[in-house]
Each structure stands twice: as structure tokens, then as C-alpha cells.
Amino acid sequence: MTALDDIDVVRLALGGIFALQSGNGLDPAEWAKRASDKTIKERGKKILLREAARMADGENIGEEMRYLVGVWCRQQLDDARPGRPDTFIKEIALCLAFYEKIHNNHTGKREAIIAELANEFGLKRRRVLAILGRLPR
Numbered sequence: 001m002t003a004l005d006d007i008d009v010v011r012l013a014l015g016g017i018f019a020l021q022s023g024n025g026l027d028p029a030e031w032a033k034r035a036s037d038k039t040i041k042e043r044g045k046k047i048l049l050r051e052a053a054r055m056a057d058g059e060n061i062g063e064e065m066r067y068l069v070g071v072w073c074r075q076q077l078d079d080a081r082p083g084r085p086d087t088f089i090k091e092i093a094l095c096l097a098f099y100e101k102i103h104n105n106h107t108g109k110r111e112a113i114i115a116e117l118a119n120e121f122g123l124k125r126r127r128v129l130a131i132l133g134r135l136p137r
Contacts, residue, residue, distance in 0.1 A: 013044020032093035
């Protein structure tokens with residue numbers, strides 16, 4: 001596994017559209033695995049608290065980090081919903097990997113690609129088919 005910058009850890013910890021912006025240079029399976037890792041959320045929280053403390057002390061931080069600190073603070077104030085975490089990050093990574101494999105391997109059988117994706121992402125074949133079935137044709 002490659003090391004992530006603080007900004008990438010924060011993006012993964014925030015989830016949603018921010019997680020899609022991170023993962024530069026990672027393959028989609030590793031990117032989705034890191035996005036669902038529980039330690040990423042803790043690391044991201046510590047980084048955001050450190051940066052918020054630096055802001056409170058009057059130090060300059062980057063514009064992007066300042067924006068992400070604001071987003072995180074708003075999430076903390078608004079996020080009171082219980083339930084299961086969103087799994088769409090893994091689904092998006094799977095779709096990206098599918099398109100990449102189709103684009104790079106024109107002669108490969110679709111079934112072989114689906115089996116390979118199921119193995120990479122640790123999903124059952126029918127789950128991969130259900131996710132890919134929602135893609136526009």
C-alpha cells in the first residue's frame with residue numbers, strides 16, 4: 001500500500017464526493033478498501049482537529065484544507081442519523097474498474113471480467129452484476 005497525504009486521508013474520511021477526489025495513483029480496489037477502512041476516519045478526524053487548532057491559533061493553512069475543515073465541522077453539527085454507512089464508494093470504484101478493464105481488454109469475455117472484479121473487491125458475483133446492472137448502457 002502506498003502512503004497517503006494528509007489531504008487524501010481527510011477526503012477519504014469525509015466520504016461522499018470528497019472521497020472520489022482522493023486516491024491518486026491507486027487502483028480502484030485499493031481505493032475502495034481504504035475508503036471503507038475505519039482507521040481512515042480516525043486519522044482524518046485527528047488531522048482535521050489539528051488543522052482546526054492551527055486555524056484557531058491564527059496560523060495559515062491551505063485553502064483546500066480550510067474548506068475541508070469547514071465541511072467536517074458542518075457534518076459534525078448536522079450528522080445525527082444512525083444506520084449503516086454508505087457503500088457507494090465501493091460501488092463507484094467497482095464501476096471505474098469495470099470500465100477500465102473493458103477499455104484495456106477489448107477481447108476479454110465479460111463473464112471473466114466480472115469474476116475478476118468479484119475476486120478483487122471481495123464481493124459475490126451476483127452483487128457485482130447488480131451494481132453493474134444499474135450502469136447506463
